[in-house]
Amino acid sequence: MTSYSLFLGCTIPARLPNYEVSARKALSRLDIDLVDLEGMTCCAPPPVQSLDLETSLAIAAYNICLSEEADLDMITLCSGCFESLTVANETLKQNEPLKAKVNGILAEAGKEFKGSIEVKHYLQVLSEEVGKEKIKANIARKMGNLRVASFSGCHLLRPSKILKFDDTEHPHAYDELIEALGAKSIWYRNKQKCCGGLLRGYADDIALAIAREKIINASKAGADCIVTICPFCYLTLDLGQVLMKSTYQEEHNLPILHYSELLSLALGVDVKELALEFHKIKIDSILNKIG
Amino acid sequence: MENLKIGVFLSDCGKVLTKILDFDNIISFLKEIPDVTVVERGTEFWKGSGLQTIVKTIKEQKANRIIVAESLPKLSEIKIVEAAEAAGLNQNFVQVIDLKNHCAWPHRNVPKEATEKAKAMLLASVERAKILEPIHKLEFPALKSVLVIGGGISGIQAAEDLADLGFEVHLIEKAPFLGGIAARAGRFFPTDDCAACIQSPTSDVKTITHTSRKCIYRSGIAAISGLKIHTNSQVIKVEGQPGNYRITLEKKPRYVNETKCISCNLCSEVCPIEVPDEYNANLMNRKAIYAIVPNIYPPTYVIDEQSCKFHECEKCVQVCPTKAVELDQKPEISTINVGAIIVATGFKEYDPSVIKEYHYGEYHDVITNLELARMLDAFGPTGGRIIRPSDGKPARRIVFVQCVGSRDKRWNDYCSSICCMISLKHAIMIKTVFPEIDVSICYIDIRTTGREHEEYYEKARELGVKFIKGRPTEISHDPESNVLIVDVEDSLLRRFLELETDLVILATAMVPSEDTQTLAEILKIDIDKDGFFKEYNAKLRPTETKMRGIFLCGGATFPKDAPSSSLQAHSAALKAVKFLNTGKIVKDQRTAVVNEEYCGDCEFCPVSCPYNAIELVKIDEKHVVAKVSDLLCEGCGICIGTCPLNAIDLRHFKQSELLSQTKAILSINGQDKPLILAFCCSECGGASVDSAGMTMSNYPTNVRIVKVPCTGYLRIEHFLTAIKNGAQGVMVVGCMSDGCHHEEGIKMVEKRIDAAKTLLKEYGIEPERVELFNTIFVEGDKFAEAACAMTGRLEKLGPLRFSKEV
Amino acid sequence: MTETKEFNVPFSKEVASRYGGETVMLCYQCGTCASSCPVAKTTEKFNPREIFRLVLLGERQEVFQSNAIWLCSSCYNCQERCPQMVELVDVFFALRNIAAKEGHLPKIYSEFAFALMNDGRIVPVSKFIERKREQIGLPPLKTIGTEALRKILAVTGFDKLLLKKEVES
Amino acid sequence: MQKPKLALYWSASCGGCEIAVLDVNEKILDVAAAVDIVFWPVALDTKYKNIQAMPDKSIDFCFFNGAIRNSENEKMAKLLRQKSKILIAFGSCACDGCVVGLANLWNKESIFKRVYIETPSTINPASIFPQNKVKVNDKELELPVFYDTVKPLSHVVDVDYFISGCPPPVACIANAFEIILNNKLPPKGSSFLPNKSVCDECPREKKDRKISNIKRIYEIEDDKITCFWDQGVVCMGPATRAGCGAQCLKVNVPCTGCGGPGPQSSDQGAAMLNAVASVAADPKVLSQAADPVGTFYKYSLANSILRRKIKE
Structure with a gap:
């Protein structure tokens, strides 16, 4: 411990x-x-x-x-x-x-x-200290071919000179942790690009436009969901989709999950314990898929 | 010892100086000094009757030490020393000082003070004259043979020049074939002629006309007498000294006998092994026994050790009509003796795979300019067609990315200087043959500084090449359509482009060839901050190194184009000829000497010597001492400044001479400002003092000049002694910190001054009493300013008072 | 119309002399930052290369009058790839620091700052969430070091920065 | 033949040199047998007046240890010079001022203030300082005058030979006796120690000499083979006269410089600093030396070019 x-x-x-x-x-x-x-x-x-x-x-x-x-x-x-x-x-x-x-x-x-x-x-602790093997060994729930658009956001990796975690041009640690759960981490366009989250509150229109591109790219690539590890990315993409409805008259309904949620599910935590009602975009489709 | 007879000659420069300096006063002062037997005054002493007076004084009055006060520094000194030597006086017994520029002109407003300072200067020279010792001329043998390292464009040219002039030349090339990077590049800009045309035959080969002198394929390079070519070979050891080096070479086995091979290609045909051809950017395969392209020297096949199965197969051995294949060849070690070495190792393309956002090595359709050059070569893997390496389909859209790994602080700071032209050349070649191909060049700045280079840029525009001012952030790959996307801002339109393309060409930086570092260590020469060989002086001696006898040319010092490489090759060859031509090296023994009795084997001096002139020698069972090579030593005295036992001295400028001058020049004051001793080097520092006089810049007479060979000579004790003898402050005046004529001298003294300051604080003396000034010749006014500022500073500090007890 | 003007060179020096702004002078306008920037590609209001150009030319007023400097999302894409190793994000912070000191502060930023001073956090926790936390079994929140924080803000003069703003608005 | 007359004197020093004489062990017996010791305050009771009474140059050899700290030291130096044919500066104090000479960073006033007032163990409410002349029971006692500046012997009298070291190496003392007894004296002004530096006798290996920072011995893991300078530790060996057989280095302690400056050197500290500064990667590296004078002039401040602190 x-x-x-x-x-x-x-x-x-x-x-x-x-x-x-x-x-x-x-x-x-x-x-x-x-x-x-x-x-x-x-x-x-x-x-x-x-x-x-x-x-x-x-x-x-x-x-x-x-x-x-x-x-x-x-x-x-x-x-x-x-x-x-x-x-x-x-x-x-x-x-x-x-x-x-x-x-x-x-x-x-x-x-x-x-x-x-x-x-x-x-995520760094999971990748460098706990390790994929230990996670794999504790898996209690199958991911049922879940196609995940992983999104590591900006501040996990950059500025790389100081943060020194993973390779910022070819990041792999996060995708490996997703695959360790049994899900498939898919490629989508501009995967490493920012979500615009930090402009929320100051330039909501720009933030939303950037987030929208992200949602569209992930959807196009056939993602079942986007999995994030940053509260701002999460809010921008989850809550953002509600705003997209009013701003762009678009309904994407792409579930956004925290990695920790996916991890908890994989480790067999009872769904009821996870306060999933907080998701603006409901994740029932995901829960169905992974059974 | 014979009695001292010192002759002093004072030039009043056509009475110009008489308004300032009281010559009668000075002359009567000199006449009072014991050992001064002759004092002459005249208009000029460096030519005509003035010079004759000196000669006569030496011959008739047997003057054995000469001091001449004359202007025109250097020139007058050379003439006077020559005449004195001819009259039988040793060169070191002649001192030329400059009363005009160091005293009269800068102090013309205070004639009385100037006269006193002139007396101090003359007294210092007299005191020095008393302890001077003769300097002798030395001769060393010089072999009229030269080793040229590197068989590319510049190496071949230098070798040919030297062979033509009757020198024995050994041209060695690491690769199995001559040609270097230029041959691989296919063609030259801005003429688009073929790059294999890099060498001429000598004029001895009568059958080849002047017009075909350029072609390596048709040249008679192998026929040049006196030129021995060693391919597949490397220098592994260099011993000896300039003029007489002993070089150990290692020749890797070629497994094909050079004298027997007739290049019939039968061996290659039967060879069952195919491997990617790295020479041709891996765009095609070659056999384990191969020749890179048809137009090569030597015209001999080679076996690639990595892939050949040797005796398991032997198909080539069986088929060879001349029995040239020799599978049991072993590496050969040989030694040669040469008098000089020319380094022509060139440069190579930087591996851009470290620039991860461009995905070189990961996306097959991202290639470098040199790889594209292979594609464009008719002898190359595609026979001149432009394809996408990923699927072999013709490329219809091409994007060049400039400054890849160059002008980039993350990788290489510098501009590689030729990549713009290489990309233009390739764009033009593509557009000329395949006008339908869409070519774009993403650039930061297009640099076309050579002759006809700007016209070349114009030609590219005329052919419809698109220029996009912007450096791409990323190259991505769409796996479905197999196209590349270059993400760039057109900064002129402030518009974002995502250029879809079939092929991306990276104009990568050019960096030092492999093994540059190792070779530098073997040769004991320096490399610069970018890893290239460092020239002795980029401005005036771009093909020399700090080591006599070792010369540089071509891309070994920095990426450069073919014309510049050629010029440097000729220059290096000429330098080598100049060095060896007489068969001997004549040199004054103006060198450092170690007193073996005192040397304590601390081994600090060999590290500080910029010329590697000091080695450690075992003199008996127990003792190792430092020994200075009279040939390598350049007489700077940096070792003198280093030795913690003070066991080294300079023959032409002994520490006792410095001490006696220091005492004498401070012993006559005649003014009331704080005395300053200014130690100036004999190069930029001294020259700036000269030019302060020439420009008539004023500074006060309290500043007293003592010249040393290099400021790196100076020890902390010299500063302390000056202070002890009455100097209120010490100025050290030398070259710019990166412009020292002895490489490291100024940096050495800078560090010693730092240490001296630390000490002065402990002694309760203000550290700002000792200060370093970096000047160049054109900064006479700066020296005068510094002298004034230092005086002002010392006046503010007030006088230094030593306790009576001391 | 073309205007004759004198460039305000000391501005770039002013930025370079601030913590975070040190690398501003290295920029050679290659545009790598702009093509790396998700914001620039979304809105015409922001282009990092252009702001650097304005800073280097000394267009102080223009830099602070537009809201462009507040549009960097600090994703560091540009900073990772800048061939001159310009620390763009930090330079933007330095520019914003100057702006803040002079009272050009967007509303949302002063709200963050007030929240920081009052609650020690920039996002307040609502009663609803506190209840919810308990329901789902999360531990009660620890107390926040507001006092210590205020002392820090007082030494650095951060609190005065806001007071000034308050008076002005 | 008459036995040569030998005198030994102890001036401002710790006394270690006197012990070193005895450290020549059984050889001292040969010496004692071969010479007539006429003056040795530490062992024999001899008064000033006994010396004064001797004819000039009647002492053949005088070993003078200790620096010149006060007027008595100077008076004795001059007296012994007058009475001796050959005067030998014996030990680092007499040769170079040694640790005693470090007092030259202060003057009489500040030293007295420190010693008689400021030291924590001193109780001196009346601020009484030593006086030259003191009346005690109607009699006037005279104390030597305390000087501002400590000097090595050669600054007050002409010295014939030198044996430096703190204390002088036993082998060199023995050798000196041998030379003296056999009357094979070197030229005047010579040292009885070798004309080399400690490095010459040191078994450690010198390597790259690229000094990038200066550390204290406790800050490194000494490999016991490599020269201390190559490990970044100050060692005065390069600027220090040999003779000791590098005995400190042989037990893994860097040289502190007791042999004094080399034969050609006028300033031991500056000489060492020149060398280090010349090969140091960074000019500021020397500022890492914790106590420059204590480090580089521990034994030779009084015999350096400037000899003492100029201004307080």
């Missing part, structure tokens, strides 16, 4: 209980122990970075400090949190003057960034 401090972030607890519940259940079945620490805040993602980069570093570092104090590596479910925390963690580890500056700020909050822990995305 490996323990991690769970960095939950803002969006998941506020909007996606179905993500959280499936992740907690799946990870616990794979012997990953999640520790909830007191006092965590927002990770300072791009919207905060846009206001002040150095403040954002300090906020991210503050959260890392809590994990350092608990002597636990950190795990995130959200790619946005993963990216902002890792960028802060790695940058501060390497840039002494910046670290000193940030520690000057953190001193006000009684913290000191030491650089003693790692930040990991749960």
Whole structure:
């Protein structure tokens, strides 16, 4: 059993209980122990970075400090949190003057960034630590030829110089984890392109247009569903389809799942425990297919 | 020892200087100095009667040390030294100083002070004169034979030049056949003639006319007397020294006897083994026994060790009419002796598979320019047809992508300089033969800087080649239609294009040939930051290396086109001739010498020597000492600055000379600003002091100049001694940090100054009292400015006071 | 009409001197960023290459007056492939930081910032969700380090950034 | 024939040199038998006046250890010079000032302040400092004058020979006695130590000499074979006179430089810095040395070109 401090972030607890519940259940079945620490805040993602980069570093570092104090590596479910925390963690580890500056700020909050822990995305833990074999060995439900359009989003992989997970031009870790569940990960056009999620709220029309292309490309390739690992991609594509109905008068009805949900299903978690009612686009077709 | 008789000659430059310098005062000062036996004043001393006066003084008055104050630095020095030598005086006993440019001109507003400084300068020369020792001329043997490494365009040309001039030449080529990258490229821009036409026969081969001099196929390269060609061979060891190298070569077995093979092709016909032909971009197969293309040298087949089954098969052995196939050949090691080496190893295409977004190596229809060149070659795998390698179908749409792996900080910073022209050449060739093919070139900037290159660009436009200003982000592949999609912004229209195409040509960077690093280590020459061989001076000595006797040409120093490679080949050949022509190398012993008694074998100096002139020698059972090669040593003194035991000295500029000059030049003051000692190198640093005078830039007389061969000579002790002897500050004036005439000298002294500053702080002395200045000749005003600024700074700091106890 | 103008060179230097903006001067306008950009391909309002051109030419006003700098979705596609290793996303953050300091702040961003200051999170958790969480067996949420966060925001002057905005709006 | 007269004197030093004389073991007996020791304060009770009473140049050899720290040191140096035919600077203090000479980073005032006021164990509320002349019971006692600057012996008197080291290597002492007793004296000004550096005697292998950072010995995993410089650790061996047989290095401790500067060198610290700076990858590397003077001039600050700190 490996323990991690769970960095939950803002969006998941506020909007996606179905993500959280499936992740907690799946990870616990794979012997990953999640520790909830007191006092965590927002990770300072791009919207905060846009206001002040150095403040954002300090906020991210503050959260890392809590994990350092608990002597636990950190795990995130959200790619946005993963990216902002890792960028802060790695940058501060390497840039002494910046670290000193940030520690000057953190001193006000009684913290000191030491650089003693790692930040990991749960997909990274599944891929590098748990491993496909262990997942395969625990599978309790067949995927019945499910054709999955995998979508890893941006901030799991990029900026690759800092995140150092998988190969950003030829990513394979995520697809392998999907195939490990018995589903088929299919190719579709512009698979690695952004979903536009970060423009939601500021330029909804653009965000929606980008998301729409994604939905269309995946549908064209014959996907049964898109599986995401980031709450923003999920919201953009799931909720987005509701908006597409009113904006474009289109009904795509392409189910969007979190990877943790697919994983929970494969591991045999009772469907009733997964709060699937939170999906805007119903996933009954998927449930039927995998029995 | 004979008594010292010092003759001092003061030129007043046609009385121009008399308004500034009080010559009577100076002369009476000089006459007071013991050992100064002659003081002459005149208009000029570097030619005519002035020069005769010097000669007479040497001959008749037996003056044995000469100090001449004369302007026209370098020129006057050369003339005076020549005349003195002819009169029987050793060259090292002559000192020429420049009172005009180093004293009178820059200090013309303060004549009294200038006179005092002139006296200090002369006293420094007198003190130095007292301890000078003679320098002798050395001779080393030079073999009139040359090794040329690399059988491409430049190597072949250099070899031919040298052979024509009667030198023995060994041309060695790593591959089984001559030709290099140019031959593989098929044709040349901007003339579109064939690239195999890269070599001429010599004028000795009477049957071949001048007009056909260019063709390797028809050339008599093998017939040139004195030229020995070693293909399939590599240099594995170089020993000896310039003028007399002993080279060890390894020749890989060819398994076909060069003297017996008649290129009848019977062996290849019967050979049962087929493998992809890497020379032809794997677009066709070849046999295990093969020749790359028909027009090759040597006209001898070769067996590919990797694929041949040797004695299990022997079909070729049986069929060969001349019994040329020899399956039991072994690698041969041989040694040759040469006087000089020309490196012509060229460049190669960068492997673009690292640029993952372009999917080279993954998508078969993404190929490089060189691979396309094979397709365009009539002798090549498709006989000149343009196909999609993935399915062999004709390509109807082609997109070129420029700057692939070049001008890209992730891979190679630099512009490879010839890829634009190569793509234009290919586009033109395609459009000329197949006008219906759609050709687009995606570029960042089109660079067509050579003669007739811009017209070539124009021709491509006339032929309908489309130019898209934009660097593609990605090449993707639609598996259903088997087309490639090039995703690019037309930045002029600000429009996004997804170009569907059958074939993508990557104009990849050109990078150093394989084994460049290894060869550099064998030859002990430098490579630059991009991995190419480093020339001695890119501006004036582009075909020389810092090692005498080793020369460079062609793409070995940077990607270049055929005309530039040819020119460099001729240049390198000429340099080699110049070096070896007399059969001996004559050199002054202006070199460093290690005092073996004191050398402690710490092994720091060999690392610091930029010329690899220092080796470690075992002198008895217990002791190893450093030893300087008089041939390789260039007399910079960087080793002097390095030695932690101070056991090395320069014959032509001993540390005791520096010390006596330092003391003397600071001993006469005559002004009230803080004294500064400026150590200048004899190259850019000293030249900028000269030009400060020539441009009449003012700076105060407190700045006293002492020239050293290279700033890399200077030790921290020299700075401390200057301070101890009254200097309030020390300036070190040398070349630009990447322009040191001795490669590393300025960087060495920069580091030593840094260390000195650390020490000065500990001694309670402001570190800014010692400062480095990088200048070049045209920056005389900059030197004057620096001198003024340093003076101002020291005035602000206030005087350095030593405790009385010290 | 063609206008004569003086380019405001110090602007690019201003950006380059900020944390995040250091690499802006390396841009040589090859367009790799633009063709990598999902947003640029969707809307004419945004083209990263063009914004860099404006920055390099010193068109300060033009850069801040349009809303273009806020349209980067920070997907890092461009940054991955830029041959000059320009860190475009960070440069956009640096530009936004300058804009924010000068009060050009889109509404949604100030909302995020207020939420951050007040709740320590940029997305508030509704009562409905809290109940729902309990129902589906999720553990109660831990307290948020709002106090510590406020101290941090006070030292960096982040809070004042918003106050200024508040006064202006 | 009359036995040669030998004097040994101990000036500002720790006394280790005196012990080193005894470390020549049984050879000391030969020496004792061969010479007449006329003055050796550590072993014999001799007064100033006894020396003063000797005729000039009546001592054949005087081994003088210790630096010149105060007026008494200087007075004795001059007296012994006057009385001795051959004066030998014995040990690092007499040759180069040694650790005593590191006091040249301060002056008398600051040293007194530190010693008599500031040290944690000192209680001196009345701020009493040593005086040159003190009245005790109506009698005036005289104390030597404490100098601002420590000097090696050669800065106050003419020295004939040198035996450096802290303490001098036993083999070199024995060798010196042998040379003296056999009257095979080298030219004046010579050292009785070899004219090489410690590297010459060091068994470690020198490799690439590309120094990229400077570490302390505890920061590396010493491979016990490679030269310390190649492992990034400061070793004064290259700039230090040989004679010790590299005994520190043979037990895996880098040389700290007690042999003093090489025969041609005027400044041991600067000499070492030149070499390191020349091969260092980064010019800033030397700033990593924790205590430049303590590292590079541990034994020779007083005999360096500038000799002492100029300004406080």
